[in-house]
Amino acid sequence: MSVRVRFAPSPTGYLHIGSARTALYNYLYARKTGGKFLLRIEDTDLARSTEESTRSILDGLAWLGLEHDEEIVFQSNNADKHRETARQLLAEGKAYRDFTPKEAVTEKTVKEAIVERARQTERNHRDNQFRDLSEVESETRVASGEPFAIRLKVPQAGKTSFEDAVYGLQERDYSDTEDLVLLRSDGHPLYNLAVVCDDIEMGITHVIRGQDHLTNTHKQLLIYQALGVTPPKFAHLPLILAPNKGKLSKRKHGEVVSLTTYRDNGFVPAAFRNFLALLGWSAGEEKEIYSLEELIEKFSLDHIHRSNAIFNFHENDPRHWTDDKALWMNAEYIRTMPLEELLPLVKAELKSAKLWREEYNSISDLGFGIADMASQKGDAGDSEQISDPASHTQNQEWYERTVDLIRQRFFTLKDFSSQGRAYFSEDYDFDPAAVAKNLTKFPDLREWLPELADRFEAEFDDTERMGSSRAFTEEHIEIVVKAFTEEKGTKLGVIMNGARTLLTGVAVGPSMLSVFETIGKDRTIMRLRSQVAWNA
């Protein structure tokens, strides 16, 4: 029989990174085995389920590239079938009506009430007074309109057992399992019933889910048993914990646990997917970077861990706002992935930062008038429209070279619009630390840098494109800058770093010669003459 797995989130919030990993493992297993990866939205808790949340889950899966097969199943659509199943079990004597009045519980005390009740000395799970109520009396009570829940009649003696693909043999004595409620007194089917019914209905062969369901499995097994259906195989996944080994929750830990945070903060989907895959599973080799194809090829249930993993983010530390390894992996992807795959991601980032220009799409650098381009720029001020002399060189080729150049030191896609802003716009900020370190520390630069601009202007005239003059390239720039440095009797670093700060606003970046060339002659000259940074 071919494999059919499912990811079954309840749409009560954003997509949690733990759930995302569960989805990923299901996906990998399905693709690995040539099976189907199905999606089921468990929206039976109508009070908490929202459409927005469903949307966000779908978006998250799409972002990670986990395409599901077949139609999405909405559990709420199956409620009638669930009820029917419960009635069937009732009719067969495998379940019974419990007329015990429903306890009124307030949200806050639910957990406490459970613990409280559990602490009471040894409960006998079979002592429900309605368990063996005669059919006649049961019907009489129903006829009189008395509300009831339907509970599964768990056998008196025996045990449930199953071989978990991750945790091995699991056994549980019946006496440790209560007569679980299948149908609420208001007719609402409960989780364990719904899951079993739907998994049967969907022909699920392998249930891969969080370890928090490990003990639920025994209850579900009892339902399969009552229904006379062979249960699927189970594989439970270790949990992902917060740094304090506690539960990773939005309420306590905020945005770091939401998958969308990573999308919105410049993560490359493949990088985060790679990171997630390695949180709780390993191929058993000394390798960290895996393409999706490799993950599919290497993935197997028996290399999944049994111990929980800590998601090691640091609150209140902007540089380590999420797990360091995730950050590192993202940087690794940004600087090593094929450029053509990175380009569209950077384009999207520049677009959302309003830094994208249509020229980056054009192969030719001819035929674009400056006025033409100025009119396409939404955010430019008056003066900038006139003085945007570099535009004519900023075509697709320039864009690709620039991205390739600056990606080496970036951690997220956001860096292209923040750290790398100066490459794409005249409107960029100066890092005060960089200004202090590279400019104000050397007051002479205030004279020298504009002077260097004059030198560039003289050395590289406008006929460069006709080949009659030296082009503004690294090789030639180096000659000019070195001569200038010697003239001033200073160190090359002083000039270079001062120029770097003026040209890019920051203290770090690629080789300064390539920065000059990339920024281009006209913009370089303009920026070297600018006093903005000095006055800031």
Add this chain to the structure above:
RNA sequence: GACCGGUUCGUCUAGGGGUCUAGGACACCGCCCUUUCACGGCGGCAACACGGGUUCAAAUCCCGUACCGGUUACCA
């Protein structure tokens, strides 16, 4: 409380009786490269929870303890 799991560097992990004076990655630190750096290169720090067994031999098998987690709902 009961039941069920888990425990290898700070974190993710390799390992499944001898090849382990425990390997890799991230982070951190140092050195090198260099016009800067968060790139790159080299190196360093750092772990088998504890106690008993079994065995010629245990990180690996068994038992106990400790600690952590999950479940214990007419939530999912």
